[in-house]
Structure formats: C-alpha cells, structure tokens
Amino acid sequence: xxxxxxxxxxxxxxxxxxxxxxxxxxxxxxxxxxxxxxxxxxxxxxxxxxxxxxxxxxxxxxxxxxxxxxxxxxxxxxxxxxxxxxxxxxxxxxxxxxxxxxxxxxxxxxxxxxxxxxxxxxxxxxxxxxxxxxxxxxxxxxxxxxxxxxxxxxxxxxxxxxxxxxxxxxxxxxxxxxxxxxxxxxxxxxxxxxxxxxxxxxxxxxxxxxxxxxxxxxxxxxxxxxxxxxxx
Amino acid sequence: xxxxxxxxxxxxxxxxxxxxxxxxxxxxxxxxxxxxxxxxxxxxxxxxxxxxxxxxxxxxxxxxxxxxxxxxxxxxxxxxxxxxxxxxxxxxxxxxxxxxxxxxxxxxxxxxxxxxxxxxxxxxxxxxxxxxxxxxxxxxxxxxxxxxxxxxxxxxxxxxxxxxxxxxxxxxxxxxxxxxxxxxxxxxxxxxxxxxxxxxxxxxxxxxxxxxxxxxxxxxxxxxxxxxxxxxxxxxxxxxxxxxxxxxxxxxxxxxxxxxxxxxxxxxxxxxxxxxxxxxxxxxxxxxxxxxxxxxxxxxxxxxxxxxxxxxxxxxxxxxxxxxxxxxxxxxxxxxxxxxxxxxxxxxxxxxxxxxxxxxxxxxxxxxxxxxxxxxxxxxxxxxxxxxxxxxxxxxxxxxxxxxxxxxxxxxxxxxxxxxxxxxxxxxxxxxxxxxxxxxxxxxxxxxxxxxxxxxxxxxxxxxxxxxxxxxxxxxxxxxxxxxxxxxxxxxxxxxxxxxxxxxxxxxxxxxxxxxxxxxxxxxxxxxxxxxxxxxxxxxxxxxxxxxxxxxxxxxxxxxxxxxxxxxxx
Numbered sequence: 001x002x003x004x005x006x007x008x009x010x011x012x013x014x015x016x017x018x019x020x021x022x023x024x025x026x027x028x029x030x031x032x033x034x035x036x037x038x039x040x041x042x043x044x045x046x047x048x049x050x051x052x053x054x055x056x057x058x059x060x061x062x063x064x065x066x067x068x069x070x071x072x073x074x075x076x077x078x079x080x081x082x083x084x085x086x087x088x089x090x091x092x093x094x095x096x097x098x099x100x101x102x103x104x105x106x107x108x109x110x111x112x113x114x115x116x117x118x119x120x121x122x123x124x125x126x127x128x129x130x131x132x133x134x135x136x137x138x139x140x141x142x143x144x145x146x147x148x149x150x151x152x153x154x155x156x157x158x159x160x161x162x163x164x165x166x167x168x169x170x171x172x173x174x175x176x177x178x179x180x181x182x183x184x185x186x187x188x189x190x191x192x193x194x195x196x197x198x199x200x201x202x203x204x205x206x207x208x209x210x211x212x213x214x215x216x217x218x219x220x221x222x223x224x225x226x227x228x229x230x231x232x
Numbered sequence: 233x234x235x236x237x238x239x240x241x242x243x244x245x246x247x248x249x250x251x252x253x254x255x256x257x258x259x260x261x262x263x264x265x266x267x268x269x270x271x272x273x274x275x276x277x278x279x280x281x282x283x284x285x286x287x288x289x290x291x292x293x294x295x296x297x298x299x300x301x302x303x304x305x306x307x308x309x310x311x312x313x314x315x316x317x318x319x320x321x322x323x324x325x326x327x328x329x330x331x332x333x334x335x336x337x338x339x340x341x342x343x344x345x346x347x348x349x350x351x352x353x354x355x356x357x358x359x360x361x362x363x364x365x366x367x368x369x370x371x372x373x374x375x376x377x378x379x380x381x382x383x384x385x386x387x388x389x390x391x392x393x394x395x396x397x398x399x400x401x402x403x404x405x406x407x408x409x410x411x412x413x414x415x416x417x418x419x420x421x422x423x424x425x426x427x428x429x430x431x432x433x434x435x436x437x438x439x440x441x442x443x444x445x446x447x448x449x450x451x452x453x454x455x456x457x458x459x460x461x462x463x464x465x466x467x468x469x470x471x472x473x474x475x476x477x478x479x480x481x482x483x484x485x486x487x488x489x490x491x492x493x494x495x496x497x498x499x500x501x502x503x504x505x506x507x508x509x510x511x512x513x514x515x516x517x518x519x520x521x522x523x524x525x526x527x528x529x530x531x532x533x534x535x536x537x538x539x540x541x542x543x544x545x546x547x548x549x550x551x552x553x554x555x556x557x558x559x560x561x562x563x564x565x566x567x568x569x570x571x572x573x574x575x576x577x578x579x580x581x582x583x584x585x586x587x588x589x590x591x592x593x594x595x596x597x598x599x600x601x602x603x604x605x606x607x608x609x610x611x612x613x614x615x616x617x618x619x620x621x622x623x624x625x626x627x628x629x630x631x632x633x634x635x636x637x638x639x640x641x642x643x644x645x646x647x648x649x650x651x652x653x654x655x656x657x658x659x660x661x662x663x664x665x666x667x668x669x670x671x672x673x674x675x676x677x678x679x680x681x682x683x684x685x686x687x688x689x690x691x692x693x694x695x696x697x698x699x700x701x702x703x704x705x706x707x708x709x710x711x712x713x714x715x716x717x718x719x720x721x722x723x724x725x726x727x728x729x730x731x732x733x734x735x736x737x738x739x740x741x742x743x744x745x746x747x748x749x750x751x752x753x754x755x756x757x758x759x760x761x762x763x764x765x766x767x768x769x770x771x772x773x774x775x776x777x778x779x780x781x782x783x784x785x786x787x788x789x790x791x792x793x794x795x796x797x798x799x800x801x802x
Contacts, residue, residue, distance in 0.1 A: 079637040086646060105287070141638065148636070168637060172626035177282035192642070193649035195580055195622045198279035200465075201454035202581040207418050210575040212650060221278060 061099030063110060067131075068117055069095050074133045075120075076171040078140045087188035089171055097174030097183025109166070116155075116163040120147075123154040178221050187218045234517045238264045238487075241507050241521040243494045243536065246323015247776055248527030248762045248783045250472035250480065255787035257483030259795065264519055265480075266492040266509055269320035274474060277463035281621035285461040290327040292319045296678040299531055303689040303726045309672060312686075315562075316730055317529035321488060322473030324529070325776065329460035329585025329618050330441040330469050332384045333773035334375045334781075336595045337404045340364040342769045345596050346606050354606050356694050359662045360559050362768040365740045365749040368404045374781040374788070376408055382780065383447045383470040385412040386439030400436045402591040415444045415453060418582035419575075420653035424613035425588060427713030433590045438612055441470035441777070442583045450474060453583055460584035460618040469583075492517075493679050494532075497524055497540040497549055497759070504549075504759045510679055522798075523758050523790065525751075526736075527783070530560070530765040531684040534669045534735040537761075539681065550753040550761075555746050557670055559663035559737050561770040562728040564690050566609075566657040566699050567616055568706035569628065571648045571717035579653050585618030586610075586656065586774075593705060594772040595660070605697040607660040609772045611706060616654040616721065625649055631719040648717070655709065657702035658730070660772040661695050669735050689726035699723065731775050733767040748802045750789045751782065757800045762786050 061069045073095035082088025089095075102110055120143075124132045127146075128139055135143065146152040147164040155163065174183030176190070178198070184190065190197050197218045206215060240256055242249045245267040253263050283289045291314035292299075300309035318324040338345040341363045346354050355361055378384075388409040389399025414437035417425065421437070428435040442453045442464075453468040467474040480486040491512025498505045498518070506520040526533050534557045540549040548556045589612040591597060600606055614620075616628040626645065630636065634644045672685035703720055710718035739745025742754035751762040762783050764775040771778075789801055 080642050081639050083639065083642075086642060088642070144637070169627075172623060173282055173286060176622040176626060177286070178280055181282055189622065193622050193625075193645050194576075195649065198456075198458070200279075200456055202456065204416060206578075207416050207455060207581055208422075209578070210419060212576050213578055213581075221280060 061096065061103075063102040063113075064095070064099045068113075069099060070133050071117055071120065071131070072098055072167075074140065075144065075167055076174065078137065078144055079168055079171045080175055081137075087192050089175060091185065092175045092183050092188035093185040094171050094174030094183050097177065097181055098170045100182040101170065101173070106170075112158050112163075112166065116158045116166075119155045119158075119160075120163070123152045123160075126154060127152075180221050187220065190218050234515070235520065236264075236518075237520045238262045239521065240264070240523045240525060241266065241519045242525045242527055243507060244323065244526070244528035244532065245321045245472075245477070245488060246318060246527065246529070247325050247472055247779045248525070250322065250325075250476035251780060251783040252525055252527060252762070252787055253480035253486045253488075254476045254483065255784065256790060257480050257485035259791040261485060261523075261791075261795070263480070263486045264521070265321075265486065265488045266494050266507070266519075267321045267488060267490050268493045269318070269490065271321035271477075271488060271490050272326070272463060272473070274463070274465065274467040277465045279456065279458040279462070279465060281458075281619070281623045284327070284458075284463075285617070285619050285621060286623050288314055288461070290318055290320060290461070290463060292317060298675050298677055298683045299686065300672045300675050300683050301686040301688060301728060303687075305666075305687060309674070309685050311675070312727065315728065315732060317531065320473075321477060321490060322471045325441075325471040326463050326473050327461050328471075328776060329774075330471075330583070330776075331586050331774040332379070332386070332439050332441045332777040333771075334372075334404055334406070335368065335771045335773055335778055336402065336597070337368040338596045339769065339771040339773075340366065340368050340371075342595075342607065349596060350600060350606070354600070356662065356692065358664060358666075359694070360665045361662050362737070362739060362744075364768050365738055365745075370749075371778075371781050371785060372404070372407065374784040375777065376406070377784050378777055378780040380408075380411045382441055382472075382475045383412060383443045383450070384410055384439055384441045384777070385415050385437075385444040386410040387414045387437060389436060398436060400439075400589070400591050401434050402594065402597045410439065412444045412447060415440060415442060415583060416455065418455075418579070418587060419577045420579055420613045420615075421582075421588035423570075423572075423577065423653065423713045424655070424709070427709050428590050430712045431709065433592045433709075435588055435590050438586045438589045440583060443468050443470060448475075455582045457580050457582060457584065457620050494536060495539060495679060495681055497526075497536055499540065499542055499545075499549060499756065501544060502756055504756055523760065523794075525760045525762060525786075527762050530732045530735045530763065531669060533761055533763055533765040535671065535681075535684045537736070538671055545755070550746060550755045550759055552755050553743055553746055555737055555744060557668050557735050558665045559734040559768070560667040560669055560686060560688055560728075561661050561663050561733040561767070562688070562690065563658045563731045563770070563772070564661060564695065564699060564723070564729045566659065566702055566706070566723060567628075567721035568655045568703060568710055569616060569631070569652060569717075569719050569721060570655070570710040570713060570715035571631070571652045572714065573651070573716040574714075576650045577653050578650055579615045579620040580650075581620075584620060585614055586612030586658075587614045588612060590709075593702065603697065603701060605694045605701065607662065607694075607698070607772070609657040609659040609698065609702045611655060611657050611702065611709070613653055613655050618656070622649060625652075628654070629719075629721045631717050652717075654721075655706040657699070657706060658772055658774070659695065659698055659702060660770055661690055662692070663734055663737075663769060664692070667734070686728055688728050690724075690729070691726050731764065731770070733764040733770040733775060736761045736765040737768045738766040739768060749785075750801050751786045752789075752801050758798065760786055760790070
C-alpha cells in the first residue's frame with residue numbers, strides 16, 4: 001500500500017465528510033494534469049484481420065514467443081474485434097495482458113496455453129493448410145466457432161471448448177481490467193462500453209441521470225493515486 | 233508445540249467471531265480468536281475489479297482451500313468456486329453486499345405456518361422443514377442491537393405494528409426504525425420502483441449495512457460501486473472488520489491470531505478442552521479454553537466436528553443426534569435481465585448488491601393455494617453478478633440470438649452495458665436430509681485436511697416450480713419497467729448457490745438437532761456453534777444480519793447465564 005493511496009483515501013473521506021462533493025474540482029484538476037492525451041488507436045476494417053496483425057504486431061512477450069503473441073492477439077481480436085469508434089482487443093493490447101498474467105498470476109496455466117496453441121496450430125493446418133494468423137477473418141471465425149462448439153479435431157488437453165472459454169475469459173479481462181495489468185490500453189475497453197472506471201464517488205445528480213455518465217473523465221488506479229497525492 | 237490457556241477460544245473471526253470477541257471481552261472474559269487468513273486494513277482495499285471480483289482476492293483460494301460438490305451420492309465430486317465465505321478477519325462481511333434482513337415472523341415457524349394455512353401434505357415428503365426453536369420476538373432485541381451497533385440503512389415498513397409506505401410492509405414488527413435512512417436510489421432502483429408499483433406490488437430500498445450518513449466515526453457511502461466482492465475503500469460498509477474488531481481490541485481482553493488454521497477441537501468425554509491449530513509457519517499449537525465457540529462458515533463448522541471425532545463421538549464431535557452435516561440449504565439466484573433503448577441505467581453507480589426489493593412473493597406473504605410450491609423469494613434489482621463492472625457483465629449470458637463473441641457481441645456490450653440491469657430472485661430452498669457436507673476422501677487442502685464435500689442438487693419439484701414462478705414474475709416486472717429487452721439467465725445444473733445454511737441445525741429436541749437456540753451443543757455444554765450452519769430453514773433473505781443477531785443472543789446468554797452457572801442453558 002503506497003502513501004498515495006493513504007492520501008487519496010484521507011482526501012476523499014475528508015471531502016465527503018465535509019459535505020457532499022466539495023472535492024470534485026480538486027480531483028478533476030489534479031487528475032487532468034496527470035493524463036497524457038494519446039490519440040485513439042485507429043481501428044481498421046474487420047475483414048483484414050491478417051493484414052492488421054502484421055501492422056500492429058507487438059513482438060515477444062515475457063512468456064509468449066513471437067508466434068504465440070501474434071496468434072493470441074489475432075484470436076482475441078476476432079473475439080472482440082475493433083471497428084471505427086469501437087476499440088477492440090488489439091487496441092486494448094489484450095495479448096500483453098495475457099502474456100503478463102501467464103508470467104505471474106496465471107503461471108500455472110502456462111502449459112495449458114502452450115498445448116492449446118500447439119493444438120490450435122495443428123487444427124488450423126489440418127483444416128485450412130495455414131496457421132491461424134494467416135487465415136482470413138472469416139476462416140478465423142470458423143475456427144473459433146469450431147472450438148466453441150467442441151468440433152475442432154486435434155484437441156485433447158486442453159479440450160477445444162476449455163481453450164476457447166479460457167481465451168474468451170482472458171480476453172475480457174484484458175479488455176476490461178484496470179490498465180495496470182497491461183491491457184485496456186488508454187482505457188480502450190472502458191471506452192467501448194462506457195464504464196468510467198474507478199470513480200471514487202457518484203453524486204445525487206449522477207444517480208438521478210438517465211444520460212450517459214460524462215461528468216468526470218475515465219479514471220484508473222494509477223491516475224487516481226497520482227491525482228490524490230497532488231490534490232492532498 | 234506451544235500450549236496456552238484462555239477463557240474462550242473462538243474459531244473464525246467473521247460475523248460471529250467479531251461479535252463474540254467484543255461482547256465477551258467487554259464482560260471480562262479472555263478471548264483468543266483464530267483466523268486462518270490475514271487481518272487487512274481499509275487502506276488495503278482497491279477499486280480493482282480484476283483482483284476482487286474476477287480473481288476473488290478476499291475469498292478462499294480454490295486450490296489451497298478446496299470445496300467439492302456432487303449432485304448425488306453416486307456422482308463424482310468436482311471442485312467448486314468459493315461461495316460467500318471470506319478468508320480474512322471480518323470474514324465474508326469484508327466483501328459482502330451487506331444486504332441486511334430481519335427474517336419474517338413466519339420464517340421462524342415455516343413448518344407450522346405451512347401446516348396451519350395449507351396442510352401437512354403441502355410440505356414435500358422428503359423435506360425436513362422444521363420450525364426454529366425461537367421466535368422472532370425473542371430475537372428482535374438482538375436484531376435491533378445488530379442494526380444499531382453495526383450500522384444498517386433502511387426504512388421501517390412495520391414500526392410497532394404500524395405499516396409504513398416506502399418500507400417493507402411485509403416485515404415483522406420492529407420496535408425502532410433503522411439507525412440510518414435508506415441509501416439513495418440509482419436508476420435501476422427507480423425503474424424497478426415504477427414497474428413494481430404499476431403491478432400493485434410494494435417496492436422499497438433494500439436494507440444494507442452500508443452507512444448512508446456518517447456514523448460512529450465512519451464516513452458515508454460514496455456510491456462508488458466497488459462494494460460486493462470488495463472491501464470498502466473508506467470503511468462505509470459496516471463490516472465486522474471496521475465495527476466489532478476495533479471494539480474487541482479496545483476491551484484489552486482479546487488476542488487475534490491470524491494465519492491460524494484450526495484443525496481439531498480437543499475434548500475429554502463430554503467436555504471440550506480447547507483446540508489445536510496450525511500457525512502461519514506450519515507450527516502445531518494448542519489452546520486450552522473453558523469455552524470453545526465455532527464461528528466459521530458452514531463448511532468448517534461441520535468439517536471441524538467431523539475431524540474431531542472421538543471414541544465417545546465416533547460420528548463426529550457433538551453428533552449423538554446423527555444430524556451433523558445434514559439439511560444443507562443454499563439460495564438459487566435466478567436472474568432476469570432487462571435492457572432499455574430509450575435511456576441509460578448506469579448500473580456501475582451505487583452500492584451493490586441488491587438495491588431495491590419487493591417482498592410480495594417471499595415467505596408466506598402471498599396465498600400459495602393456487603401454486604404448486606411452498607415458501608417464496610425476495611425479488612430485487614441490481615446487477616447480474618451483484619457487481620456492476622464490465623468484467624462481471626462480460627460473464628453474463630447475452631439475450632437469445634446474440635452470440636458470446638465477435639462483432640455482434642461487442643456491439644451488444646457497447647450498447648447495453650450502460651443500459652441494462654438484472655433482477656434476482658433469491659429463493660428459499662427447503663432443507664433435505666440428503667443435502668449434506670462430509671469429508672472428501674480424495675481431495676485435501678493445503679494443510680492436508682480432507683476437503684469439505686457437498687452433496688446437493690437444488691432441482692427438486694418444489695424448487696423448480698418456485699423458480700419458474702419467480703422467473704415469470706421477474707419477466708412481468710421487466711416489461712412493466714419499460715424494458716425493450718427482457719431475458720432469462722440460464723440456471724445452474726444443480727450447483728449450490730449463495731448463502732449456505734445448515735449442517736449443525738438448532739432445535740428443541742436433542743434427538744433431532746445438534747444445538748439449542750443458543751448454539752450450545754446438546755452433547756457438550758461448553759461447546760457453542762454459531763452461524764448460518766444452525767438455521768433449520770433458510771428464508772428468502774440474506775442470512776448475515778440473522779447470524780449477527782444470533783451471535784449477540786449467544787454472547788448475552790454466555791455472559792448473563794452461562795458465566796454464572798456453567799452448564800446446559802436449556
């Protein structure tokens with residue numbers, strides 16, 4: 001627990017205790033100072049998944065090798081594809097989240113991924129004569145559909161469905177977990193769905209609104225800690 | 233092996249343990265509390281959905297502390313995800329949604345009520361439904377004590393017999409209103425309020441142990457939404473961690489041992505002499521005590537007694553009745569989801585879990601003459617997993633016709649994440665003697681102890697009919713709320729749901745129950761077992777406030793009766 005969090009907490013407790021939301025402006029100002037404005041990653045057409053993979057390939061990870069990371073990034077992108085105004089798995093850097101997780105919290109699943117990716121490769125070569133990343137988006141979707149339905153040959157452990165379900169779960173985590181975990185780049189996942197992140201409070205007016213929440217910028221754990229250390 | 237002596241040893245420092253430590257410590261008894269997890273601080277808690285909701289950081293680790301489940305004696309047992317139990321000082325109250333109910337008067341006499349109003353034939357033959365050995369009136373002062381000491385927000389619906397609109401008009405009469413006004417309504421609550429009123433029902437703000445105004449030195453809730461599954465980052469959730477444990481510390485009579493895994497209750501004939509536990513370093517330790525109190529989740533209340541069998545009690549300590557480990561109950565959380573095209577709902581605002589409720593179809597609050605089940609369910613609005621972050625929402629079933637991945641799923645989430653809500657029917661499931669907890673012969677935990685194994689399948693005729701009835705009610709409410717999309721989430725394939733109860737049931741008869749109404753073992757008078765494991769029936773309500781009220785009642789009995797004259801209280 002860092003001193004940042006202590007001061008953040010002391011700050012918000014004080015602000016709320018002092019009556020409603022006197023701290024709003026302070027938090028927002030401090031928060032804004034800490035935000036780097038990055039351009040929204042541009043999403044390309046859903047049909048050119050393979051080309052897109054080459055454009056944005058992120059390279060070797062801490063667990064995955066180059067091929068693995070390309071495959072996982074392409075797979076995740078088909079699960080949650082990006083489109084103009086709709087950030088997808090690649091925009092969020094989901095493959096980086098999964099890579100870091102497998103080197104840490106999910107280390108016990110390394111073999112699950114190793115074997116799953118090898119089986120995926122064997123299946124794609126058998127069914128389409130190409131590895132997953134070389135397939136068209138439509139072919140990739142066919143492959144994923146076969147895994148989801150448990151209809152893909154070549155899978156023993158993990159089973160095709162278990163591999164699909166795990167990749168789906170980890171893709172959602174990489175899209176929607178706080179950016180400190182290595183995914184959800186520039187809050188891509190939160191922007192997609194309209195989640196404002198780690199807001200410390202909502203006002204009575206926020207609760208009464210039927211509109212999308214726009215009062216405060218999206219906040220994550222790191223920005224929040226910085227903001228409160230400056231604010232306090 | 234270290235041996236120490238104390239007056240009272242309490243196993244588990246959750247809802248029961250915290251109250252026992254504070255109340256007995258105040259009365260001058262030396263109390264040692266054993267907690268297998270750590271003692272965290274409010275400053276430890278982060279607004280982090282991955283860590284707390286998805287990875288369940290405040291719950292037992294499924295690999296190190298496994299629990300297994302099978303649908304029947306002949307089915308293979310599989311490991312299940314952690315349920316409502318916690319893994320730290322404060323127990324489940326650290327991460328819970330803090331929904332705080334008093335049971336109805338007829339929840340304490342569900343069997344008699346059913347027979348009187350319908351007939352004995354209305355009770356399924358294989359069911360072991362039993363009245364509680366105490367009435368609502370007996371427990372009422374302790375409910376009030378829990379509400380005021382811990383801090384619960386809500387509006388009375390029945391104040392000394394006077395019904396009050398805006399509160400739960402079906403609640404049992406209370407002597408005092410809640411100590412704190414209801415929490416503010418979010419948009420899901422506003423829509424639910426309107427829809428249910430249109431149908432003639434009686435909605436009200438769900439009572440929660442989350443403080444709506446500053447109370448006892450703690451700041452008011454900020455509606456941040458990181459609530460159910462989280463520790464509250466400002467301590468506005470009235471967990472045992474921020475209420476009773478500081479009180480216990482202040483008595484000067486309380487010692488908390490963290491990282492302490494109790495593995496056996498020691499006994500000599502018809503007395504318990506203390507407990508043995510493994511320390512955080514793997515050391516094997518013993519505490520000798522005049523009184524042993526078990527206050528763990530139902531798994532370990534049963535497991536510890538089974539692990540502590542003796543020649544005198546070959547089927548588990550304090551189990552001369554043969555009822556230990558039986559009559560397990562859990563709530564089935566039946567969900568109906570609603571989506572809106574003309575507005576945002578913003579379910580990420582406001583404290584979880586259940587937010588607004590109708591009690592019209594719970595308990596015996598309606599005439600069951602025309603339905604083929606007994607008892608009922610609360611119906612509440614909130615979010616699908618009682619937590620409103622996007623990871624949680626990504627685990628929910630999309631409406632029929634929408635796939636689970638790809639562009640169509642992405643567009644569904646992008647549109648409806650901020651435009652949906654979920655209703656939950658938290659059903660009262662009946663007790664059955666073949667719903668059990670025993671020791672798994674094949675799976676062991678990190679200490680080498682056999683894992684608790686549940687044998688349980690909720691899909692009984694009464695329960696299936698009840699769930700279907702509630703699903704239809706929720707769909708009706710969804711349409712009345714003005715939702716453009718109304719869809720059901722799939723039901724579990726028999727798996728146990730939330731809020732486990734049973735295993736050491738209380739009763740009036742030593743032949744058919746494990747403990748008396750004080751949680752005192754019929755067999756061993758200096759052994760107390762307190763918690764939802766003693767519930768003879770479960771009600772359609774979340775159990776924690778009742779667990780806390782029972783803990784206060786037992787503490788009162790120990791201080792004012794047992795301490796003066798140790799022995800059987802009844």
